[in-house]
Amino acid sequence: MLTESYLVDILEFYNGKEPVFSEGEFTVYGSNGVIGFSEQFNHHNAIILGRVGAYCGSVDICENKFWASDNTIIVQPKNGFDLRYIYYRLLSTPLNSYAGGAAQPLITHSILKSIKIKITNNINTQKRIADILSAYDDLIENNRRRIALLEQAARLLYREWFVYLRFPGHEKVKVVDGVPEGWRKSSLAEVLDSIKYGYTASAQIEAIGPKFLRITDIVPEIINWDSVPHCVISESDFKKFHLKTGDIVVARTGATVGYAKRIDKIEHKAIFASYLVRLRFNEQLDNLFAGIYIESPEYKAFIQNNCGGAAQPNANAKIISSAQILIPPKSYQLEFRNYLEPLYKQRNVLQKQNQRLTKARDLLLPRLMNGEIKL
Incomplete structure (x- = not known):
């Protein structure tokens, strides 16, 4: 038998905090799921709710220690309620439909606490x-x-x-000065076909226009195209910013600067957002070979050690393409x-x-x- 209950009667509520990214063991969650890793954790065995933006009302769960970012709200069930059951109950509840906010969707503790759901006790x-x-x-x-x-x-x-x-x-x-005969060291810039900054637009959950790949979509191990939002764009701009198999995108700002993904196989019409940079290489460099290097921790460390910006790290196209690579x-x-x-x-x-x-x-x-x- 199902009964109606307010969320405040079955859940405890907590806030997330701005993360410090690193190569640590603890997963960092944002409103769009996993966004990186940290050496610190601030929650354990809880449900993560998207608080603001395009993924306001999203629902995730982690039964281990994790860090919840400041664009999330964390909830844990009170006694008498199973964590996984509440997770699935919230997953089947359109929390985003309760969102307020003028400029962008926003869910607060007060809004969530006043929501009623049907559950079995x-x-x-x-x-x-x-x-x-x-x-x-x-x-x-x-x-x-x-x-x-x-x-x-x-x-x-x-x-x-x-x-x-x-x-x-x-x-x-034969190897001379660390370089095998017939190989050469080169900057990425020397073998680029093109390098381009991404498109500025607002992400849309509705399937209006092509997929709109952002930094948060490339931080996890794999791009989950099902969760990538859409955006409105003209046909002429789509030709400038579209993605194809073999393209490589690099995050150029924020805590995740230097994170990169090669587009291995694309089955959607897609473009890339303004805080990403798209790299395409000429025939001297195979894009799969290039992608393995650019996705590596070594490349990310190079970008992070050379980017500018005091409050917010920033890497321009010159920095992104200046890394050296050994080309066989x-x-x-x-x-x-x-x-x-x-x-x-x-x-x-x-x-x-x-x-x-x-x-x-x-x-x-x-x-x-x-x-x-x-x-």
Whole structure:
């Protein structure tokens, strides 16, 4: 049996704080999910709600220690309520429809506390519902871990061949001043076909116009295109700012300056936002080879150590393209691509599996919550 309850009667409310990003072990959550990592945590075993902006009313959960950013509100269930059940109940509630705010959507503690939801007070039923839905999420998380391992394998192969210089046939190649014969050191600028700042627009949840890739969308390990918003843009501007397979985008400002993603496979019409810079390389540099380097911690550290800005770190196109890269002959680049392409194909399969699992869970979710399926 379902009863109506105010959120204030079943939840404790807390605020997030501005994060300090690092290569730490604790996940940092923003309104759009995972946005980075930190050496510090400020919450544990809780639900994260998007507080402001395009993802106002978003719902996430972390059963470990984590950092919640200042654009989130954190909630924990009171005694007698299962954390995972409340997470799924909130996930099926259109919290964004309660948002206020003139310039942009905003949800406050007061707004949330006054919302009524229908729940079962039977803790055993709560746990059964959570177990069913969690089975889908466990499969999704397992695929995410497998994807992360594939990404790591690609980075390790790059280091083995092009940092430690243990590439196929390296025993027969003469090395002078740290550079194998036939290889050369170059700045990224020397092998660029183009470099361009992104488009300025407001993100839209509704499917109006192309996907609008932002910094928060490239910080996680993988771009989740399903969660990337849209924007309105003219056809002439779309031609200037569109993304295609092989493009590389780099964050040029803020705490995540230097974060980068190569667009491995794009199935949507998409453009990139103004705080990103798009890199396209000429025929001297294979984009997959370039992408592994530009996504690396070493490249990110280079950008962060050389960017300007006192209050807000900023990296312009000159800094982003000034990093040095060791360029092997094209035959080695293509051989490297041949090794990696099966890994990327497997990664894409896992991503599609996760999309299907998510859709199946989302179809089941409201039926379980509304009592249409008897347990």
